[in-house]
Amino acid sequence: MHTRIRVFTLIFFLTGYLLLPAFSFASDTTAIAQVSSEKISAHEDEGFNLAAFIMDHVTDKYEWHVWGPHEGGFSVPLPVILYTKENSLNVFLSSKFENGESYKGYTLNHEGHIERADKASFYDFSITKTVAEILIAALLMLWMGISAARAYTRRKGLAPKGFQNAMEILILFVRDDLGKTAIGGKHYKRFTPFLLTVFFFIFISNFLGLIPVFPFGANITGNISVSLALALIVLVLTLFIGNKHYWEHIVWMPGVPAWVKIFLLTPIEILGVVQRPAILMIRLFANIVAGHIVILSFVCLIFVFGAGSDAGGWGFSPVSMAFAIFMNCMELLVAFLQAYVFTLLTAMYIGSCVEEPHHAEHH
Numbered sequence: 001m002h003t004r005i006r007v008f009t010l011i012f013f014l015t016g017y018l019l020l021p022a023f024s025f026a027s028d029t030t031a032i033a034q035v036s037s038e039k040i041s042a043h044e045d046e047g048f049n050l051a052a053f054i055m056d057h058v059t060d061k062y063e064w065h066v067w068g069p070h071e072g073g074f075s076v077p078l079p080v081i082l083y084t085k086e087n088s089l090n091v092f093l094s095s096k097f098e099n100g101e102s103y104k105g106y107t108l109n110h111e112g113h114i115e116r117a118d119k120a121s122f123y124d125f126s127i128t129k130t131v132a133e134i135l136i137a138a139l140l141m142l143w144m145g146i147s148a149a150r151a152y153t154r155r156k157g158l159a160p161k162g163f164q165n166a167m168e169i170l171i172l173f174v175r176d177d178l179g180k181t182a183i184g185g186k187h188y189k190r191f192t193p194f195l196l197t198v199f200f201f202i203f204i205s206n207f208l209g210l211i212p213v214f215p216f217g218a219n220i221t222g223n224i225s226v227s228l229a230l231a232l233i234v235l236v237l238t239l240f241i242g243n244k245h246y247w248e249h250i251v252w253m254p255g256v257p258a259w260v261k262i263f264l265l266t267p268i269e270i271l272g273v274v275q276r277p278a279i280l281m282i283r284l285f286a287n288i289v290a291g292h293i294v295i296l297s298f299v300c301l302i303f304v305f306g307a308g309s310d311a312g313g314w315g316f317s318p319v320s321m322a323f324a325i326f327m328n329c330m331e332l333l334v335a336f337l338q339a340y341v342f343t344l345l346t347a348m349y350i351g352s353c354v355e356e357p358h359h360a361e362h363h
Helices: 002-019 037-041 050-057 094-100 129-154 163-183 188-208 224-241 244-251 258-305 312-354 358-362
Strands: 063-067 074-077 079-084 089-093 106-108 114-116 122-124
Touching (some): 050 258, 063 129, 079 094, 129 163, 129 188, 163 188, 163 312, 188 224, 188 312, 224 258, 244 258
Antiparallel strands (some): 063 074, 079 089, 079 122, 106 114
16 A cells, blocks of 8 residues: 555656646635735725726736735745746746836736736746645645655554544545546556546645635636646546557447548547546636635625725625635535546546457456
């Protein structure tokens, strides 16, 4: 068991490295506690814009907001890493962009994107909030895997206990209930490390996104680029492990007229190969982002009902916070369910790729 856990941690490290470029600007959710009255008072003349306020919280940034209003509050600057085609590497902190200032020919526009003054192209390898949270999740997973492996080494032959027991329950659940059931007894062992990596990464990432204190709160899987990276890994894996039986039924299904294959079945099957990972991406991204937006919406209702009244918003706050806490508890369940569904469907896709012909199994 401990050998498999070590393999699982290694696979995760490699997968996490592949996910590091997944920091383009998409959705991530910051903490509920960052909703501040200072931010609202800045808009009181024109009314509280609920949509603009939520979108300001669910976009990726080059800094990590800790407390206070976004304008003038305390934020932790993150490293900005920019590379131009002229082989010029610029590394600095995002605090250089404070108050709309320009630094080394780069500026941060009103949409939160970095651009050059001369409009020339460049590569952005910056450590944004989402990327920083990915690194935290990776370190946490490595610690969990290595700790469980060491526990098995120290207590060889003894019944697991404590954290080791909790890890074994989850590992056996993924291996037996997901991997073995969906892939089959012949091939499931070689794909177990990958399934464990996917399950724990999504589950821990979703859980960290629900903790409303620094250095947590960034919704990793609510970033479309992260969900896309996970889906692409699944797609590449299924393309390479497909056996002859699998590709025969995709490209040239036996027993079907040639014209039906060329004009109907083959295009549909090829589309399905790409569509399945796309569905994984959309399901994960949409469910996680929607939950966090709902939580923020309930919190913002305090200020919506309190517009123009000192007591209205605070009078509604117990109801609003009760719904927000309830949704937060529901998101804990969703965090596990989305990891379960993504891993289960991945195992099913892998199982269809390595499935043997029925007549061979019978023989």
